[in-house]
Amino acid sequence: MDREKYKARKLVDELIGYFLVHGVQKITVDLSMDEEKTTIVLNGHANKRIHDIDELVELMNAHRRPELEDYYEHLVGNSYNSYELDLLGAMVDKANYKCDGENLWLKVTRYFEF
Template sequence: MSTPEVKLITKIIRELSMFLMLHGYEQFSIETDKEKTLTTFRVKVKTLDEKTKNTMLEKLNRAREIEIETYGWQLVGDLDQKSELEIVGSLVDDAKIEEENGHHSIIITRKNPYLKKH
């Protein structure tokens, strides 16, 4: 996996962590599953309130924006407000939230663009 991709993945983890902590969720775990073409983030957290859950789904399910890949990504992981997650939303392809045994699992996937051929 390329270094820029690794840097970006770690920034996304940081932003997700900050978002949850700023919303009062201090116990959570984040696992990443890195394949050659796809990275999956699995965030396990105690039950999210409805507002936070909807905010996350709305922001993370924005359409992928290829131009943010090369421009705004350095700001990822540097939240200034509780509500910010927009840039991460532009960098991931899909997000869903599953409920299991009183916990929520936020599953986010991102395709690696550094493998595209011209």
């Protein structure tokens, strides 16, 4: 479980960084962990449409790569670029978002057993 907490922390850091780079303000984070999964929900105020959020969610819904996670978890959160989005996709099982006016909501789920 400690390893999963570390990964959750790295994912939250990366997702907050993504929101900040795109000018999202008033960010709130809800992180929950149970026996099966980690769920991260971010809410924020976005003045404009984030141009690559569809790509981000698509990458996070792509096939998870557990064989590379030990390597990737050390790279996530070190800098922000498009490569980091690929890393997120390799560590997350599913993601979705909703944009309601200027309110942005992003939910990410990572299951412990793959």
